[in-house]
Amino acid sequence: MSAAYATFGLAPATRAGGVLADGGYQVHRDFVDFIVDGRPLLFQLSDLDAVSPLASDIPPAIFTAQVRSLLLEARPPLPDGRFVIYGCPECADLACGAVTAVIERDGDDYIWRDFAWQTDEHADLELNGYHGIGPLRFHGPEYRAALAALIEDTEGPPAPRRRVLLIGARVAVLARLAAALRTIGIGADITQDARAVPAEELRGYGAVAFGRAIGEAERAAVRKAFEQAGVEVAYVDGLAPIVPLLVAQIEHALDRSPLGQxxxxxxxxxxxxxxxxxxxxxxxxxxxxxxxxxxxxxxxxxxxxxxxxxxxxxxxxxxxxxxxxxxxxxxxxxxxxxxxxx
Missing domain, CATH: 2.60.40 (Immunoglobulin-like)
Known part of the structure; x- marks a missing residue:
């Protein structure tokens, strides 16, 4: 098959959760994105809100099965040799719509072709095909090495630290904030003194959020506690006691995707x-x-x-x-x- 070679890689990505202006919630998802010629493939799909099948919150056995599927070590999940490339971030149900493609071998190369938007078992390429994307030809060794690296050591993706430690004076605001974070899939705990938290527990946090009333001496004590535990975390200075605003600040702090992507x-x-x-x-x-x-x-x-x-x-x-x-x-x-x- 005639297709120009493209480079293939993987990188951590985030679907940002949040408390929306209409009162609704958007779930936080961490996943591994496909990097084609140095850019996330998802970026070619304009305003699509979706995640790859390589999500960090699925069981390790399912994650490994997804990787092996992309390596063509398992049968395609959809008819006509089609695989899900990006799916619904809320439920992963095909009925919500998914970007699918045919993945096949050509000698030692892997080819992704016939990209389409699909909502049932069969894709209509004429009506819903992404005619400006692909076919993409990847060198076999590069493709296999990138995917195999995800499961060689841990049998699953690196676990993101999706817990936040909340420190502030207004307990009611902290309680509402913690509830909102948990709703979108981010763990949250409230404390007044991180020095009382065991080091092993501190290692589970990815961010610390300070309320505006917390003074510099208290902040310094918290930073020292994390340093002594050997943990690098993001520190968030809460701008105002507005829950959706604070959730957005914390989401930004937890974003682990490379800046260039x-x-x-x-x-x-x-x-x-x-x-x-x-x-x-x-x-x-x-x-x-x-x-x-x-x-x-x-x-x-x-x-x-x-x-x-x-x-x-x-x-x-x-x-x-x-x-x-x-x-x-x-x-x-x-x-x-x-x-x-x-």
Whole structure:
């Protein structure tokens, strides 16, 4: 089969969870993405919200079976030699839709071809084919080495540390925040003194979030406790007692995907506008949060649309960013948070 060679690799990726402006929730998922010619294959699919079958929260035996399937050591899960490349991040049900492709051997090479959007057992290439993607030809040794490395040592993907330690003075806010994080698949614990937490437990955290009332001496003690336990964690300085905003900050802190492989790479909020930078065509949602003089929260969705690669300026409603206010920008894979500066 005639097809130009492409490089094949794998990299950790995240489907960012969050508390949405409409009150809904979006589940956090960590997965391994396919890197083709140095770029995530998912980025060629515009605004698709999906994850690969190589998700970190599936049982090790199923993860290993998925890897062996991509190596063609097992029968295709779908008719006509088709494999799921990306599926629904919430339920992985084919009925929700999935990107599928034929995977086959040609000598020592592996070829991915006939990409399509599929919602039942058979793909309609004429109606739902991704005609601008593939066929992709991968060198066999490179392809096998990348996939085999996922299961050679641990029989599963590296386990991300999806637990957060919450430290603050407002117990009611911390309780709501912990509940929201658990709802989207992130563990959360509340404490006032990390020095009382055993080192073995500290090693399970990926981030620490401080409330605004926590002083520098207390923060330094927490950092020292983690250093003594030999744990590197991300530290989050909570911007305001607004649960969706804090969830977005924590999601950003937990993002372990390489910086060069993120869609959303820049956010500034000043002088009545938000500046956003994206690396590939994708859906971007921008939400403004503000606290009024009585510390009540006000939320406004200011933008929801497809942005092309590059830098963009989005006007902010003056009422939405009056006083102490913040902007959250999110794509399916990442989220950024910034205070509005005058």
């Amino acid at each position: 993120r869609r959303l790479t820049g956010l500034v909020a000043a002088d009545g506008e938000a500046g956003i930078e994206v690396t590939s065509s994708c859906r971007v949602q921008v939400t403004a949060y503000r606290l009024d003089r009585l510390y009540r929260t006000h939320t406004q969705e200011v933008f929801d649309g497809i942005l092309e690669p590059g830098r963009h300026r989005i006007l902010l409603d003056p009422k939405a960013v009056k006083g102490e206010s913040f902007v959250v920008a999110r794509t399916s894979g990442s989220v950024l948070v910034e205070p509005v500066r005058r």
